[in-house]
Amino acid sequence: MSVVNQRRNLGFGLGLRTNHYETILADKPPVDWFEIITENYLVPGGKPLHYLDSIRADYPMVMHGVSLSIGSTDALNFDYLRQVKALAERIDPAWISDHLCWTGVNGVNLHDLLPLPYTEEAIRHVADRVNTVQDFLGRQILLENVSSYITYAHSEMSEWDFLNAVAERSDCLILLDINNIFVSARNHAFDPLDYLDNVLVNRVQQFHIAGHLDLEHIIIDTHSDTVIDSVWKLYEAALRRFGMISTMIERDDNIPPMNELLAELDIARQITASLELVA
């Protein structure tokens, strides 16, 4: 068994969601760390920041943004970046991530994670901007592979080659979403194992796993349901390749009580334990 990834391992985490705030503070559930949606806490005050600070006192956290729009041809939004940096100073996250996508152009935000064409032009564009962002934040960032529903006629390479090239040229890290690989593999008819087997081992810092909505002809990445068996199998394959990587379950809709998510997190723990990986 190859365990080649030497990066910091936080263990098994969950997304921090408002309906769990009170339970977390009262019961201190056995979650190793929480991932926050950065933008939810870029507000002046009140409950969001109150609960954030209280929960941060008990748990490590990472920041996961949705508005960096690293692939947009608009200028980078430094007002946003300043606020991200200030929040990072407040909660001292283990790391900061966003998505390998674009979210709008001409100053419009579509509030969606839109796919980029896999071209040399896009690699150069994104890598340049990641460099600027990392200089500004004073740290490496992680970029996540998004689910996609369309392919562009002028893409010149596979998604994994694109992801690797961006990471190598900007020296950033990868948040590998196992469910998104599964979703995109079905939507674009490729083998998810080909994806896994080609992602650079030393670039991967975190995993996401999640549920989705299968409409047969297309799969939608909804984060509204439990993780399915095929995604767990893919997770196991990912562990074999990348070693023990900080793993987090995303649930954004139909959010169940904390206990159900803890049970799901235990499945991840069991799979990892069964592989006897060195953390």
Next chain:
Amino acid sequence: MTDKALSLNELQQAFQSAVLQLQDTPPDFVVDTDQASSTVRFKVYTDAYRLRLIEALSADYPALQQYLGDEDYDTMCRAYIDTSPSDQFSIRWFGRHLNRFLTAAQPYASQAEVAELTAFEWALSEAFDAPDKAVIDYNRMAAIAADEWPSLKLTLHPSLRRIDLQYNTPQIWQAATDKDPLPLFTANPDTQAWIIWRQHLKLLFRSLSVEEAFAVDAFIKGESFADVCSGLCEWFDEEQVIMHAAGYLQAWLRDGWIVECRFQ
């Protein structure tokens, strides 16, 4: 036919306008697969765009949603979405122009209660995550020297929102929040002044008498205690004015509205 030389910027312009304009046919750089046509695939993005924004509006305007009913609410949201693309990095602010939209666009412009409910719910949402600020207590006010009182000015809590309502809107909102059937909108004979604010993380609102509303508005405008007292003479005898003004200050301390006393 696809254009190999399509730049990243051209792609994003075409993609975005197809989403915003709900274009029937996707841009020609979107590829069909055996499982799904380019039209079906691209529709995932045009649908998701609208659904996500409708969901964001529902978080801010639950009572409006209940009042309009799901179908009319959906129609209203889609009309707003098509006129007001988001220009903020956070979806949290997407609904901030809804009141302006409903005041201008038919059929809503002729239903004043719809705009009023929207204004009320938006004020609540602003109070929810407005800046934190420590409030002062009775002791701070008791320590004010007699000769300082006339020049006293107040800084009120940043969450405070002062609105005037024509209808029983807070009652409608309360019923919606409690999941009760909504009462009918009824217009008040006179405009009613209200304050919405946050105290110990809790959202609160209460109505104000005409006199108390005058005093709050005057302090918000930066007037001094002496100015406020002379203004209150419109309603009270001169000997009783100070007593009434002191009564307001006491209530505002209790409600956690005052964060600072300033003197000049």
